[in-house]
């Protein structure tokens with residue numbers, strides 16, 4: 099990480115922004131990280147000398163204090179609270195500070211309206227695997243942001259996994275697939291574990307085997323570059339046991355269920371953005 103990002107303030111270091119902060123805290127050299135929360139304590143930061151934490155319940159000016167001379171300011175609170183938070187810290191921002199929203203649904207124009215004109219503002223949609231450097235993040239840069247803002251975002255997010263610029267109008271759809279996606283995968287893992295146990299495997303065996311199977315399937319897909327449909331056919335002997343399972347998936351509407359879920363998430367993100 100270059101000298102551009104020496105001090106990172108993470109305001110609202112909860113599940114998502116805290117996952118980003120954990121990744122940045124693990125870098126060598128690590129930036130100085132200043133975390134704020136409402137009242138909760140991010141236990142992962144205990145004992146890390148380059149990470150400070152102040153809850154606003156203890157120090158009402160914690161957000162404004164954390165922003166002073168910060169190179170990057172991450173706004174990590176819930177969508178309904180983010181515009182007020184941006185307004186709260188607007189006057190305290192260092193000139194040129196990169197302001198990063200992670201809020202679902204909330205549009206750049208709404209954030210820009212409370213920040214200094216020409217602020218280096220970006221809207222991002224990360225996912226929680228950023229904590230281990232395997233996230234997938236999309237971002238859109240505010241129209242009035244300085245040239246070079248895009249490169250700063252790439253540099254900041256490079257250690258967290260994949261990152262790509264996306265038209266702001268597509269970020270809600272990206273959120274519904276990739277931002278929320280880890281939850282879908284964990285729901286599948288939970289259901290597969292239950293199914294395994296109902297067929298007689300022990301809970302411990304299922305807990306070990308199911309994630310290893312999913313990791314292996316994804317690694318095989320990625321390392322061969324083959325199409326998932328092709329790899330599916332490779333497993334599915336005509337008239338065999340996999341075909342029986344895939345037939346049951348069609349009968350029970352697996353593809354329709356996934357499409358309905360992604361549609362519902364996109365619609366809900368748009369609603370959240372409207373407040």
Ligand SMILES: NC(=O)C1=CN([C@@H]2O[C@H](COP(=O)(O)OP(=O)(O)OC[C@H]3O[C@@H](n4cnc5c(N)ncnc54)[C@H](OP(=O)(O)O)[C@@H]3O)[C@@H](O)[C@H]2O)C=CC1
Pocket residue numbers: 109110111112113114115134135136137138139154161174175176177179200201202203223224225226277278
């Ligand atoms: N979870 C995810 O996978 C993803 C979430 N997002 C977005 O991230 C944002 C946060 O979601 P998530 O991390 O899940 O929620 P969390 O509740 O875990 O995080 C919100 C954080 O904000 C803190 N907070 C509340 N009020 C203030 C305040 N006035 N000043 C400073 N901090 C405050 C909370 O502290 P306390 O708990 O003590 O009140 C908490 O640490 C949302 O906008 C969401 O859309 C985006 C992508 C993925």
Ligand SMILES: O=C(O)[C@@H]1CCC=N1
Pocket residue numbers: 202273277278
């Ligand atoms: O559930 C949410 O609203 C957020 C956005 C994407 C993932 N979590």
